Amino acid sequence: MESSTTKTPLEEGEHMAQPQSAAPLSALLLDEAEFGSDALLRAHPCVSTGFPALDRLLGGGLSPGLTVLGASPGLGKSTLALNIAQHAAAHGSPVRYYSYEMPPKRLGMKLITRENFLRGGSPLFSVKDLFDADTLRGWTDGWEAYRQARRQVAERLDRLYIIDCDAGGKAYTAEDIRADFFRFMEEQGGTGGMPLLIVDYLQILPLEDGVRVSDARQAVDHNVRKMTALSKAFGGVAVLLISSLGRSSYKIPVQIDSFKESGSIEFSADTLLGIQFSACQGQDGSPNREWNMIQEKDKNPREMDLVVLKQRYGETGKVPFLYYAAYDCFTEAGDRPPAPPLPRTEEAPPAQAAAPSQTAAPVPTAAPLSEPPAAEQAEAAEEIPLVEEAVRPRTQGLEKACMNNTMIAHSLRGGGGVPGEEQSCRVIPAKGISTRYTISAELSCGDCDVADAVYSLFLTEKYFSPENSFSLRRLLTLLTGDSRQTLTARRRDTLLASLDRLQGATLSIRCGEELEARGMDRKYEKAGFDQPRSFLRLAQHNGRYYFPSVQLAEVLPLYAYATMTGQVISFPTALLSARPGPGKKPLSSTAEAIAIRHFLIYRLEVVRNRKSPQEQHKMRTIALGRDSQLFRLLRIRREDYSSADWSRRCRRVAGLVADALEAFRQTGYIQGYVFHEESSVTVSGAVADPWTLDYEP
Known part of the structure; x- marks a missing residue:
């Protein structure tokens, strides 16, 4: 019988770094192939951002390596990244844009809107207009402006590929992105300029199956390491990773510390970029305590700064920008539109769609945005097909509603249990595991629907101050999925009564056994779930509501528990109406x-x-x-x-x-x-x- 022996890693050799011969540094320095002027020029390729002042500060543009672009919610991170992608693709760089929030159609609409704005089209229109049937039916010259902008964008972007990373039923992981990008580069065959890879965005990038972490910080660290490794492939890839910053950074100047709650980004990135309102910082660089965020957001254009917080091989500084939010367009301050159209590139056949992935997550077909739709190929001149296309948007562009899917929530909806007495819910029947809870008051099914809507509002990351608050009318829209609903006196009283009951009730959850069975750290239970907390905490200002804390566990503990255990159902509000x-x-x-x-x-x-x-x-x-x-x-x-x-x-x-x-x-x-x-x-x-x-x- 043939004996089997266990080989050591040294004997296997396949996982070990192979020894290389080492030359004296003096010899290396004199090697023209490595240190000569021609070699150095070849070694510094960049992807131009399309913004001259920013390119100068970055030493030519986005260099090979990991660049992280961070900002608080709503400041235009995705829009700026898309503007850069548009310019890079139009100038020959193959661009792969991995989107987790918006589908290709929505991003394509943003590009068309920007192009029309830069061309000085008449009328100007926004993405919102393109999804508004009443606006579209009233257009006269609008369709011609739309067609021209659409053609201009399509003709230049045969190298821009947008991948809907959440469309196949299982979201892309960092490993899926790596496999897809490697296949894409093999298909490109080394043609074109330096590649640009954009991921939008880091905090919702899922982990691979089998990867266990104890908190969100470790998950971010894992994915940052994956993106850093990817940036070193193929001799260097410019990777632009979009990151959300903590809400505490919303009103103060962006700084390296702003990234700390997102993991070790500040240490791993080659370049750190941050977007902020110009008004939040004084002339001397200190925070401006007097600025008004509402006034700044109402400006058109908004005055913004793009701050280079870290550049491993260059200088830091900031570049002033103007952000035309309604038209999805950034321009450098002083460069006010209309600007000349982007230069046309030499026409080439549309690139082929990517082949199906062999990785865990299914890979949707990705076609370049330059590929004309069937209606355009047929030169359809009638107005009606375009109206139908515009007024039937994909749901990803609409609002999201959420539903608590825990057994505790279902028990409360059904009026289960006696207020003040501990109740038990069988959460993992196969293992006989239960989680216990105590609620101080009975809640109705309608109360739970209101709580779902409030949680959906929390997830928008908007309502955390008296200046940014929501109304009962806004709450009604989420409940019904219909913004045209009237807030009658009866509905107002019903909503107020539900909010009063939710805020008056207390809840405690004993879920340690469940967390352990799910492979999660029991420290979450020690964070206070087992102590009575208000079912809902809201602050009020002039008849409107906002969240007094950015910590979900302090505002809606049942929903923090549901989020932690992955028991939330999301669906488009349009389904309700x-x-x-x-x-x-x-x-x-x-x-x-x-x-x-x-x-x-x-x-x-x-x-x-x-x-x-x-x-x-x-x-x-x-x-x-x-x-x-x-x-x-x-x-x-x-x-x-x-x-x-x-x-x-x-x-x-x-x-x-x-x-x-x-x-x-x-x-x-x-x-x-x-x-x-x-x-x-x-x-x-x-x-x-x-x-x-x-x-x-």
């Missing part, structure tokens, strides 16, 4: 009808995401009537009705369910449904990803 069919009345906007739609979306999302056929079948059939889950959520009890009234009540609920399901079918969310008299309804066929659907405005 889908219509049952052309010309049909909008869905009812009563609290009960809204609760029913939320419940149906929860069940359908479980069907869509569960792999077990048994689980799918169970969730497809929705019981209607006494002791059903839906009736418990709505607090409908048989003993409260006479026989005749009970029948009418059941028919009323069944009608609301039918209206919602028909709206979902018309939208393409579901394929069909079958009622079994009035006792239950079963959804048939596949359930579509709601983020891939088109919705009527």
Whole structure:
């Protein structure tokens, strides 16, 4: 029998750095191939940003290595990166833009809007206008300006590829980006200028399967190391990594310390860039305590600074910019548009789409933005096809609603438990693991829907000061998915009552056993979940609301627990206001009808995401009537009705369910449904990803 022996790493050799012969430094310095003038010129390729003053400060543009662009939410990080990508691709660099927030269509609209603005097009239009049916129907000369800008962008960008990293059901990891980029570079065959890779953005870049970290900081550190390694491939790649900064950096000058809560970015990056309002800093460089952020945001253009905080091989400094937010355009201060169009590049056949990935996450086909749509190829001159294309946007451009999917939340919705007494929820049945909670007051299903909407507002990272607050009208829009809803006196009283109950209730969660079973650190339990905390904390100013803390656990502890354990369902708000069919009345906007739609979306999302056929079948059939889950959520009890009234009540609920399901079918969310008299309804066929659907405005 052949004996097997275990080889040491030294014997294997494949994971060891191979020894190389070493020459004296004096010999290396005299080597013209390494240190001669021609060699040094060849060794410093850069990707021009399109902004001359910034290029000068950076020594020519973005150099090979990792550049991190950071700013607080809403200051134009993605827009600036897209402006740079547009210029680089138009000047011959192959650009791969990995987007986690916006799909290619939305980014393409931003480029068209900017091009029209730079050309001095008439009329000027914004991305919002392109998604507004009323605006588009009123256009006269607008379509010609749109077509010209669209063609100008398409003709120059056959080297810009935008990858929707969240479109295939499983978001790209850093390793998926590496594999996709390597394949892309092999297809390019070394043609063109220096490559540029953009990732938008770092904090939502997921980890590979099997990678375990104890907190978000370690996750960021892991992905930064991956991006740093990628920047060294192919002899050097310019990697532009977008990073969100902490909200504490919103009103003060951006600095290296601003990146600290995002991990070790400040140590790993070759170049650190930050965006800030010019007004936040005085002439002497000290913070300006008198500036007003609201006034600065209302300016057109906004006066901004791009600060070079660190440059491993160069100087630091700042470049003043003007940001035309409505038109997705940055220009250097003093360079006010209209500016001449970008120079045309030599026309080349459109690059081929990337081949399917062999990595864990599916790779969507990525075509260059220069590839004309079918309607354009056919030279369609009529107005109608363009209107239809513009008023049926992909949902990724719309607002996101979230739903707490923890067993605790479902228990509270159904009125489970006695206030003040500890309740138990079986969270991992296969292991017999439960999490316990205590709530001080009973909450209704409607209260929980309001809490979901408040959590969705928290995630927008906007409402953290009296100057940036939200109204009850804003809350109603999230609840209904319809910005046209009227805030009647009755609705106002209902929302105020829900907010009062949520703020008056306290909640404690004992989840240590669950966290341990999920492979998470029990220190999260020690952070205070097991101590009674307000279910919701809001601050008020002039009848409006804002969050008194940026820490989710201090504002909505149940949602911090849900986020930590990955038990949040997200869906487009447009799904809540889908219509049952052309010309049909909008869905009812009563609290009960809204609760029913939320419940149906929860069940359908479980069907869509569960792999077990048994689980799918169970969730497809929705019981209607006494002791059903839906009736418990709505607090409908048989003993409260006479026989005749009970029948009418059941028919009323069944009608609301039918209206919602028909709206979902018309939208393409579901394929069909079958009622079994009035006792239950079963959804048939596949359930579509709601983020891939088109919705009527």
